[in-house]
Amino acid sequence: MYGFWQQASTQWLGFALACTFAGFMVAALGWARWILPQEQVTDLRDTYPQPVEERAQQVEAFVHGSAQLTRKTWLTRMAYAAFGLFGLAALFPLGALGPEPDGTLFHTRWKRGDRLQRNDGTFVKAADLNPDAVQTVFPEGSVGDYRSMAVLIRLPDGVGKNTTSGLVAYSKACTHAGCPVALYRAAARQLICPCHQSVFDVADGAKVLEGPADHPLPQLPIQIASDGYVRATGDFPEPIGPGFWEHS
């Protein structure tokens, strides 16, 4: 109590509480061990199964009862129909739990002509990136959007396939379990997922080199516009992130 009054630290409060309960424990232990007389009791178990007549009567009662209950009369049929309809009706509100799976899993917010926006709101120009520089980018106006996030990397001259003047952009959502592929090993040009350590080869279409991921990171098609900004030329060609049944 004093601790609360004094706005005591977590440590002091916790220590005091622990001591209190440890004290109770010692008291109860001592009580159980030294003060109470030691006593042994013996309980007899009930015997199962119960007597044959009882068992037979139970089955009889149930069979007889259910025969009455399920007699095919007009009334019981109506009752079944009513229950069935009620069951169906109860499913109706559950339909509101979520939207039906739609295009969300297949598309992101990238569209042709979008500039690449950084977390701080600035846009990427091709000249901004030195070799092996890494940037996290989003479509214009969608900073922080999980499904659209991408990593933009400049590879040194002569390195890498499918680059746009040395630039490549891949979805940042790991294709294994969806974590952001946030580690870049510049020496080997590998993107590594911090969750389950899948390794993607940046120089070769983000193919999987190691780890549990089963398909490459989708590549974002980009171009360098005449104003110097890097722009997307469309959405990712495949669904981003982890696989799912409808993903081919």
Place this chain on the structure above:
Amino acid sequence: MIHRLLLWADDRFGTATFVHHALKKAFPDHWSFMLGEINIYAFIVLLATGTFLALWFVPGHANVVYEGPYQLLRGVKMSEAYDSVLHICFAVNAGLLIRQIHHWAANIFVAGIVIHMGRIFFTGAFRNPRELNWIIGSLLLFAALFEGFTGYSLPDDLLSGMGLVIAMSILQSMPFVGSWAMFFLAGGAWPSEILTQRLFITHVFVVPLLLIAGITVHLMILWRQKHTQFPGARRTEENVVGSPLFPQYTARSLALQFGVIAMCCALAAFVQINPVWIWGPYEADKAISPAQPDWYIGWLEGALRISPPWAVHFPGHMIPSPFWPGFVLPIGIMLFLFAYPFVEARIRRDYSPHHLLERPRDVPVRTAFGVSFFAFMLVLFLAGSDDVQARYLHLSLRDLVWTYRFLIFLGPAVAFWVTYRLADELRRSAGVKRAERLRIKRTPEGGYDEEPVA
């Protein structure tokens, strides 16, 4: 006073016989019978501290700017959920302490269940007539795992966000129904705005209700069937020998309860757990490395890490690789646990009821099998932190992953063999000694007689 209350109750409900028998009910004295009680007491701590936390927690997704006392995050945009957890940590009296007690109690709760199940398994207490209670117990374990996961997913910090995105990827990996399951359970694809709300009601209402119901049925069955007991003097299949519930066992159990609470408080006071203010708020493109879940999900993390990238492709469809470790493995383990009592009865051709326990050494195959199962889980658990091991032991991660891929087969096999040999040797040597143990009895005529001790 109590005297009058008992009479009052008997006048109205006729409780005298029941109360008399309940107070004198025999509780076996072996310490291992108290392991299950740890869970009840940890659960009580969880209910009490959880209710306290729910007085402040806001399961909201809307963005707010933090303006509380924690300087390092002032002015940072975050969800209402994360903001309210920071409020609990830094502005509510004893809030951080209660939060840490809650988290530690959750860890103790799951650990207690695992150890209690170990006791049940290795002594054969799951056999007829207790198969159903074993199944209920296994369900409680999985409910506790799920409850723990939903709990540490609530604060909407960066680490919990990473855990949730993995959980969602497992959900959507199901063939046929994956995306439907995700859209209906989470209200849309990740990141869904209503997810925290749904996790909250699941964590504070749905699963606790199931846990309370499960624990109640678990205990009712225990009460009705009475305890098992180890063989010993005067102990038979037809009786239970032990201390009476009141007062001897009550005092002991109370001591355990206070001990569990004291342990939770001491851990909460001195061992920091899940410092969400360090992780920062969830942002889609940010990640923490290294990142590990709570210990009881570690095996699943390990399974996801070392499982090979085996996706199955059909024309226009695929089963992605996380389906095997993320879905098939846990469901398989669950079904295996449910089925075990029946499988063992079938293999041993022993369907008769048993109330006397077996010592682990006396059933070497079962014991070896149980230990090898634990070894399997341990390898997965260790694989769940392979990145940390690689960093601190200066090993190549690739080598470590492959080591674990071999160990997952080798470890359980070695564990089985070693345990089997050990148990078998112990059984043999103990068997010799037991036959030699005799009790000398003096007969009324003055002579001496010897009889073997059971």
